[in-house]
Every structure is written in structure tokens, then in C-alpha cells.
Amino acid sequence: MTRTATVTTRTRSSTIAGMVAILLVLVGLILPAFASRSLIQDLFFILTMLTLAQLWNLIAGYGGMVSVGQQAFVGIGAYAMFAGVILWGWDPVPAILLGGVAAFLLAIPMAFFAFRLQGAYFAIGTWVIAEVTRLLVAQWKTLGGGTGTSLPREATSDIMGVATIARLFDLRDAAARDVLAYWLALALAVGTMAAIYALLRSRTGLALAAVRDNDNAARSVGVDARRVKWIVFLAASTMTGLVGALIYMQTARISPDAAFSVTTWTAYVIFIAVIGGIGRLEGPILGVLVFWGLQTAFADYGSWYLLALGILAIATMLFAPRGLWGLIADRTGIALFPVQRRLVTTDINKP
Amino acid sequence: MIWLDVIVQGILLGGLYALFATGLSLVFGIMRLVNLAHGDMIVLAAFIILLIVGSTGVNPFVAALLAAPLMFAAGWALQYLVLNRVLGKDILPPLLVTFGLSVALQNGMLEAFSADSQRISAGSLESASIDLGPVTVGTLPLLTFASAVAVIFILNRIFYTTALGRAFRATSDDPVTASLMGLNPKSVFAIATGLAMVIVTIAALYLGMRSNFDPSIGPARLLYAFQAVIIGGLGSLWGTLIGGAIIGVAQTVGAQINPEWQILAGHVAFLIVLLVRPRGLFPRAVD
Numbered sequence: 001m002t003r004t005a006t007v008t009t010r011t012r013s014s015t016i017a018g019m020v021a022i023l024l025v026l027v028g029l030i031l032p033a034f035a036s037r038s039l040i041q042d043l044f045f046i047l048t049m050l051t052l053a054q055l056w057n058l059i060a061g062y063g064g065m066v067s068v069g070q071q072a073f074v075g076i077g078a079y080a081m082f083a084g085v086i087l088w089g090w091d092p093v094p095a096i097l098l099g100g101v102a103a104f105l106l107a108i109p110m111a112f113f114a115f116r117l118q119g120a121y122f123a124i125g126t127w128v129i130a131e132v133t134r135l136l137v138a139q140w141k142t143l144g145g146g147t148g149t150s151l152p153r154e155a156t157s158d159i160m161g162v163a164t165i166a167r168l169f170d171l172r173d174a175a176a177r178d179v180l181a182y183w184l185a186l187a188l189a190v191g192t193m194a195a196i197y198a199l200l201r202s203r204t205g206l207a208l209a210a211v212r213d214n215d216n217a218a219r220s221v222g223v224d225a226r227r228v229k230w231i232v233f234l235a236a237s238t239m240t241g242l243v244g245a246l247i248y249m250q251t252a253r254i255s256p257d258a259a260f261s262v263t264t265w266t267a268y269v270i271f272i273a274v275i276g277g278i279g280r281l282e283g284p285i286l287g288v289l290v291f292w293g294l295q296t297a298f299a300d301y302g303s304w305y306l307l308a309l310g311i312l313a314i315a316t317m318l319f320a321p322r323g324l325w326g327l328i329a330d331r332t333g334i335a336l337f338p339v340q341r342r343l344v345t346t347d348i349n350k351p
Numbered sequence: 352m353i354w355l356d357v358i359v360q361g362i363l364l365g366g367l368y369a370l371f372a373t374g375l376s377l378v379f380g381i382m383r384l385v386n387l388a389h390g391d392m393i394v395l396a397a398f399i400i401l402l403i404v405g406s407t408g409v410n411p412f413v414a415a416l417l418a419a420p421l422m423f424a425a426g427w428a429l430q431y432l433v434l435n436r437v438l439g440k441d442i443l444p445p446l447l448v449t450f451g452l453s454v455a456l457q458n459g460m461l462e463a464f465s466a467d468s469q470r471i472s473a474g475s476l477e478s479a480s481i482d483l484g485p486v487t488v489g490t491l492p493l494l495t496f497a498s499a500v501a502v503i504f505i506l507n508r509i510f511y512t513t514a515l516g517r518a519f520r521a522t523s524d525d526p527v528t529a530s531l532m533g534l535n536p537k538s539v540f541a542i543a544t545g546l547a548m549v550i551v552t553i554a555a556l557y558l559g560m561r562s563n564f565d566p567s568i569g570p571a572r573l574l575y576a577f578q579a580v581i582i583g584g585l586g587s588l589w590g591t592l593i594g595g596a597i598i599g600v601a602q603t604v605g606a607q608i609n610p611e612w613q614i615l616a617g618h619v620a621f622l623i624v625l626l627v628r629p630r631g632l633f634p635r636a637v638d
Contacts, residue, residue, distance in 0.1 A: 066446050068387070113622060116629040117581070119442045120385035124577045125625075128618055131574060135615045262570065267454050274447055303458035310455030317448045318436055 005345045009201055009338050017336035028186050032169060032179040040175075040182045044250060046292050047185040051192045051243050052265065053272040053284035055236045058196050060270075061279035062205070063232050064212035069126025070240055070266045072110065072133045073103040075259035077241030078248035079137055085155045087142065092151065092159050096184070096245040103241020106133065107234050115229065127262070134260035148255025156252055181250040188246060192239055197281060199232075200339040208232055263306075271313050277323025281337040286325050357607045358600055359486050365599030366496030367561065369592040370554035371576035372583075373502055374547035376591050379580070381523045381543045382438060384445050388453040390573030392548065395456060396422050396555030397564050398464050401471050411471050415556040419549045426548030431541040438540070453569065460566035471559035495557040499595070502550055503588045519543060571614075578621040584631030593632065597624070 032040060052070065060066045077099030084095030114125040138146040159177060166176035199205045210218035211225045219225050244265075248254050258264070268291065276287020298305040320327050329335060375389050386392070396418060403414035429452075437444035479490035510516040518539050521529040526536040558564060558572070578598050583590025598617045605616020624632065 060443065064443075066443055068450065113625055116625055120379075120383070120446055121577070121581065123387070123446055124385065124574065125581075127570075128574055128578065128621065131571075132615065132618045132622070135618070139611065263454070267450065270447060270450060274451075278443065303461040306458040307455050307462065310451040310453070310458065313451035314433065314448050314455070317444050317451070318433065321437075321444055 003345045005343050007341050008344050009341055011335060011338050013334045014336060014338050025186070025190055029183070032165075032182065037175045037178060040178050042292070042296075044178065044182045044185050046288055047182070047189040048243055048247050049268065049272060049291065050284055050288040051185070051189045052240060052269045053276070053288060054189075054192055054196055054281070055240050055243075056266075056269050057273045057278060057281075057284055058199075059233055059236045061273065061283075062200065062212060063208055063229060065229065065233060066120070066123045067114075067126040068123045068262070068266055068270075069110065069114075069128075069130035070269060071260045071262050071264070072106060072126070072130035073237045073240035074244030074247070074265040075130075075137065075256070076106045076133055077103045077244030078254055078259045079140070079143060080241070081245035081249060082143055082149065082151065082254055085151055086149070089155075092155060092249045093161065093180075093184070096242060096249060099245025100238045100242040103244070104234060104238040106241075107237035110237070111230060111233050115226075130260060130262070134256050137260070138256040144255070146256060148253065148258070150254075151249075151252040159249075178250065181246065184246055188239070188243060193281060195235075197337055197339075200281075204228060204231065205339065206341075271309055273323075274313050275316050275323055277325035277329075279322070280325055280329070280335075281339075282325045282329075282335075283323050286328075287323065290324065353607070354604075356486050357603045359488060360492070361600030361603035362596045363488060363492035363496045363599070364603060365579075365592070365594075365596030366492070366499040367554065367557055367595070368575045368579045368598050369499040369595030370495070370502060370550065370557060371572050372579035372591045372595055373499070373506065373588060374550040374554070375573075375576045376580045376583075376585075376588060377506065377547045377550070378544055380586055381519050382540050383442075384434065384438060385449070385577075386547075387446060387449040387573065388456055388569070389449075389551070389576060390571065391453050391456040391460075391569030392422075392426075392551050393555050393558060393572050394564055394566060394569045395460060396548070396552045397471065397559040398460060398469070398566075400552070400556055400559055401469055404471060411473055411556060411560060414471075415552055418555075419552045422548040422552045423545040426551075427541045427545035430544035431537065434544070435537045435540060453573075457566050457569060464566060466565055466567070468563040468565045469559070470563050471556070473560040477560070491557070491560060495561070498553060498557065499592060502553060503592055506550075507588055515542070575617065578617065581631055582621060582624045584634035587631070587633040590631060590633035 028043075031043070035043075052074070056067065056070055080098040080102030081092065081095045084090035084098040085092050090098070110126060110129045113129060114122050117125040137143075143149055156177065157173065159180065161180055162173060162176045165171065165179050166173055169176070169179065171179065200208075207218065207223040207228045210221070210223050211228055215225055244259070248259065272287035272291045273284050274287070275290055276285065277283030294305070294309065298308070316323060322330075371390075371393060374392075375386065378384055378386055378389075399418045399421060400411060400414045403409065403417050404411055407414075409417075433448060434445060437448050473491060476491055476494075480487050481490055481493060508516075510519060518529070518534050521532065522534060522536045522539045529539070530536055575595075575598055579591050579594035582594030582597050583592070584594075597620055601620035602613050602617040605619075606613035608616075
């Protein structure tokens, strides 16, 4: 009897999840035709936070590089977009790409310095560099210095595509801008998750997991640990910069303290990943929904809410270190986006 | 002579940063744990001292003496009940727990003490100064620096001449073997964190008397402490003092050139040291 063996990551639930995901994306695309403006804004928030959480999850959860300096990329991306619009008269949408470029350029020195620090000190090292970036940007007087600035009216009033959207859905310009931002956020979220999933299923993804689990052992089997870390860190930083630029295109108002806020762009993002489940793609999806629910219900309580969020994150690490999705997966064995490789043998003599 | 004065002020300021850093260094040295809530703990201790001074009217130094056992207990409990559960090979859980704690502490203090700036009144000590020939230095900064030297000296004595210090070193090197010799690593860790919180109380006393503080300033203190530790080299307490002095001098020199550059100059000094000597100036530990 002859048997062939193939390695696969596919499971039955992943096939279903894949179809549901495609369906959801399609629904998401046509949603602006009938959804209210506030729903579109909520979804914009959810999608951008989800993308940030997935990116943090990639470098920390899969790569073992626990960064507390993600706000550096959000901030520099947003400021680069503003610079493109205000200083060089770009349209805000292509100017978002400048955000990605700026984040990439910042990620190179950040990685260069932070990779010199081991383990936990890496975390604070990234934080220091984010602070340095914030202080430097606050010196940039043409973009408002420490108090910040707004996108000029003439730039926001004729963003490419907004007029078409306004006509298509019969909306006012402000609402049409939200729709445009929402579509871009959807594209970034789907693109990021698809890219991360593809990466994790590739050789590089395997190498990344090996480096996280044991640096030396990974190197002993020929994995170039430094190279893998650099690639993932630069890619995630660039994407974070794009998200930052998109968020501030929608906000249209920026200040160094808000754009480089460690609470908003790193603490919230980490909570989303921790509560949902670190080191798996499903985690941040569940996490962002929980976070959005808590935010909607309790954000009025201000610092009490943040206090509770901090305690919730501690409790999650203590009692369910793999997050809510970890609990679900342990009970049911479901993996919507499986990356575990399994050996499947088939009997080729069978008819 | 202005620059000599600036540099002396910077070195004395470095004493305060060394006090911030010593607790962080102690905890990291023994259990490889970086407490991201360290800065917020300093602010918490400052508020406790302020409360004791406000309610009993005692001298701030006496208040710190009363606050120290409270902070020791808080540190001991935090380590024993929470952090010990997440310590392990994976650095992610303890980092995230202390990050959560940092956010919780900041907001808890915001609710309890409001966002108003506070200061621990030190009476005549605030304006007292000593004439040292070419420069005149404030008594309080000098006292801060002397306390940093004393704390580091005593800590080194504890480490290398007492049974407790031996327990610290043994547990740090190999917790499993240490527990075979009759030590309980969990309570050794708890005592270490408690001790770090006593040092945090001393740092808080000088922080609160020197400048205004509010619930949001913790993270910046954490960054200064961390920079002092890295510049000095992991595992070297005297190195931490020099690291603190370097950050202090960079800040005062930066502020002298342009007041907006004070904090930035400290960060840049740190990055330069990291560039030239990635393992710090006086590295001892190999990790």
C-alpha cells in the first residue's frame, strides 16, 4: 500500500472561516450604502484599532519583540501625512503613503538601537525612542509645534474620490469623507490580516516562531534570526505608520501629545491583543470587539474606566494568559486561521 | 563659571535619578523582571508621604520613615500574589502585567488625588544652600545625592556581606538549586521587591520635595531610571549612580542651551551611550 503525506494548515473550520471572512468583507464594502454615519465611524475606529492590534501582535506575539513604542509610528505617520498636505500641497489620500515611508525610515534607527537591548529592556528602549520622536516633532514649528495644527479646509474639501462617493450615496461631504476613510481602513485591515496570515504560513513565519521560542536553537538550524526580526519589525512599523496617517486624515487635527500618546496607541492596542489572545490572529478580532463594547459602555467614567481596563488586563494575564480566544480554542479546538502544520496522509491506492 | 555650576547641578540631579534607578536595577538583577509601573510606584509613594505629612503634620523625613513599611508591604504583596505567578522564561506576561498596573495606578491616583500638581513642603530646607567655593549648591540636592550614595553603599553591603544578600545572589543565579538549599525563591523575590519599594519611598521623598508631581509623571521617571541603569551597565549599582549623573548633566546642560531641550538632551545622551557602549559603561552581568 502506498501512502503520500502532505503538510497542511487547513482545517474544516478554517475553510468555513475563510468563506465567512470573504462574505464579511463583501458586506463591509457595500455597507456604506445603507449604514448610518455613526456606524461607519464606529467601524472605522474598530478597523483601525484592529489593524494596530494585529501589527503589535505580529511583532510581540509572534516575534517576541514586546514594543511599547508603537505610538512613534502612528505619530510620525500622521505627521508625515500632514506635512505632505500642508507643506507640499498633496492630496490627503496619497499623502497617507508618506506616512508609511516616514514610519519605515524611523523604524530603521529604532530597530538599530532597540535590538541592542535584550528582552524586557527592548520594551523601554522603544518607548524612549518614541519619546525622542515626540519631542523632536514638537519642535517642528511649521506643523504647529507643541500645540499641533489642523488640515486646511481646502485640502479636506476636495479629497480625491469624496465627490464621487457623495454623489453615489447621496451624502454630504463630511459623511462621504467618513465613508472614504472607512473603505481605506477596511482595505488596510483586510490587507494586513491577509499579509500576516500568509507570512505566518510561509517559511519566514516558521522562522519567526522559531526565533521567538528559542533564539539559539533557531540559529542552530540555519535561521537568520536578525534578518527575520528586522524584516518583521520594519514591515509592521511601516503598516502602523499607514494606519496612523489614515486615522489622522479622518480626524483632520493633530497634536504631538495625541499622535504620540502611549495610552491610545500602545496601551489600548496591547489590551486588545491581551484580552483577545496574544499570538493568534483571532485574538485581536475578539479583543477589539470587547474593547469597543467596554469603550462605548463605560468611556464616560473616564479614569475609573481606564483603572478597570488595567486591572482587567492584569487579571487576563493571571488567569487566562492566552486571552479569551485561548479559552475558546482550548474548549472547542476551533482555529479560524490555523497556522499549525499538520501531516495528512492519503492512501493513493484508494479509488 | 556658569558651566561649572550647570554641571554640578546636573550631577546632583543625577543622584535623584540614581535613586529612581536603584530599585529598578535591584528587581531586574534578582528576577530579570522589568517593572513598567516603577515610575508610578514612585509617584504613589510621594502621595503617601504627602498624605502622612498632611494628616499628622510630621516632618517629611519622618513621614517617609512611616511610609517605607507600607511600601515594603505593598511591594511584597505585589510580588508574592501577582508577579510571582507570571515570572518565567517568557518575558511577555510580567511586562504586560506591570504595564496594566501602570495604567491602573495612574488612573487610580487620578481619582484619589486629582490631576492637581502637589509638592511635599520641606520648610527651610527648600531654600537652604551651602557655599562650596566656586559653586553654591542647594542643601536639598546635596542631601539627595548623599542619600543615593548611602543607599547604594548599604545595598552593596547587603548584597555581599549578609545572609539575605547571599540568598538574593543564589536565587538570581539559579532558583532551582537555591530552593534545594532551603531557600524559597518566591519569598526571596517578594523581599527583594519590598526592599525595592523602600528605595522607591526614599526616591519619592526627594522627588516630592524637589519639584511638583501629579499622577501622570510616573512613566517619564521610569524612562530616566531605565536610562541610568542601561548607561551604568546591568548589574552595577555604582554604575547606575554614574548613569544617573550622566542623564542629569545632559539635562541641565541641554536646559541651559534651550529650556525646551532639557528632556531631549537626556534621551540623546542615553542613545549615544547605547550606540558606543551597547552594554553600558560598567557591565557586570552577562545577560
